[in-house]
Amino acid sequence: MRKLIVGLFMTVLPALGLAAGGSVPLDPMEPDHTNEASLQRGAALFTNYCMGCHSLEYARYKRVADDIGIPVDLYEENLIFTGAKIGELMKISMDKGMAAGWFGNAPPDLTLESRLRGESWIYSYLRGFYKDESRPLGVNNVVFSNVGMPHVLVDLQGLCAVKPTIGESASVDPLSGNVRGGEACTQWAIEGSMTSVEFDRAAYDLTNFLSYMGDPVKVERERLGIYVLIFIAIFFVFAYLLNREYWKDVH
Ligand code: HEC
Known part of the structure; x- marks a missing residue:
């Protein structure tokens, strides 16, 4: 009987460990790997804005092109900037040691990022940057405090002057009558080229793409x-x- 109790205890122990993580509130994100248009937009954004620093070194270009429905020649022409061949792994040439010197931490490989952090975390993180003069790069993040990554999507999103509200559902403040949590950022230090709805979609597409990366056979x-x-x-x-x-x- 005692063995049984100990056994049961051991089975629930890992679940307790999981529950202890993730203390920051997050905006929910439901990935959809059948939405090829979203995955294609995500791949294009990732190649243009992220691959300078982050590799996807457990994936191959060809496999990705086939999976998300981009013809191989188009992919090679428009989404490979490194001169790599279509059958190669999606590596980058940034030196990890030097990058750690520049940013404090080296940009990690993101192939399995969605498995590590979860989609809601990535989605919230991408929308969670705000202005903070006390940081070396002038920005901080509500989901990942004191992050070493610059706000690379500032041209698109703009820069929020205050902490954006992430993980709060919309509610009306009884004193001022302002709607809280409807839009993540209420005051901008820099305007971006996208509206907040457009930027949320861009963040969704990027997250969807990284979600596919972490589990490429899900649909199959x-x-x-x-x-x-x-x-x-x-x-x-x-x-x-x-x-x-x-x-x-x-x-
Ligand atoms: C200029 C280099 C650079 C670019 C470009 C860049 N990042 Fe980063 N990123 C970093 C660095 C450095 C870190 C590590 C931050 C730390 O640990 O403090 C990081 C961390 C991350 C993390 C968190 C990793 C973790 O610890 O779990 C995610 C997710 C991420 N980046 C996504 C992206 C996405 C998506 C893009 C493109 C929109 C992007 N990054 C573009 C430098 C960059």
Whole structure:
């Protein structure tokens, strides 16, 4: 009995560990790997704004192009800036040691980032930058405090002058009558070229792309899963009939 109790305790222990993480409030993000248009926009944004610093070194260009529906020649022409061949791994040439000197921390590889942090975290992080003069690069992040990464999407989003509200559902402040949490940022230090709705979509597409990166076979797995269930259902009928046949003589 005691063994059983200890065993049960050990099984729930990892779950407690998980629950202890993630203390910052996040905006929810539901990835959709079947939305090819979103994944393609995400890939284009990632190549233009992120790949200078972050590699995706466990993925190959060709596989990504095939999976998200970009013709290989178009991908090679427009989304490979390093001179790499389409069959190569998505590495970059930034020296990790030097990068750590520039930013405090080296930019990590992001192939499995969505597995590490979760989609909601990435989505909130990308929208969580704000102006903070006390930091070396003049920006901070509500989700990742004292982050070493610059606000690379400042041209698109602009720079929020105050901490953006992340992880709060919209509510009306009873004193001022202002709506809180409807829009993440209420005051801008720099205006961006996108509206906040457009930028939220860009952040969604980037997160969706990184989510696909962390689990590239998800769509295929779910499709196969349905066939497996149909097979089991049909097989059950035959197994049941055979079982009845065998036991007929015994009863
Ligand atoms: C100029 C270099 C640079 C660019 C460009 C850049 N990043 Fe970063 N990024 C960094 C650095 C440096 C860190 C590590 C920050 C730290 O640990 O303090 C980082 C961290 C991150 C993290 C958190 C990693 C973790 O610790 O889990 C994510 C997610 C991320 N970047 C996403 C992006 C995305 C998406 C883009 C493109 C829109 C991008 N980055 C563009 C330098 C960059």
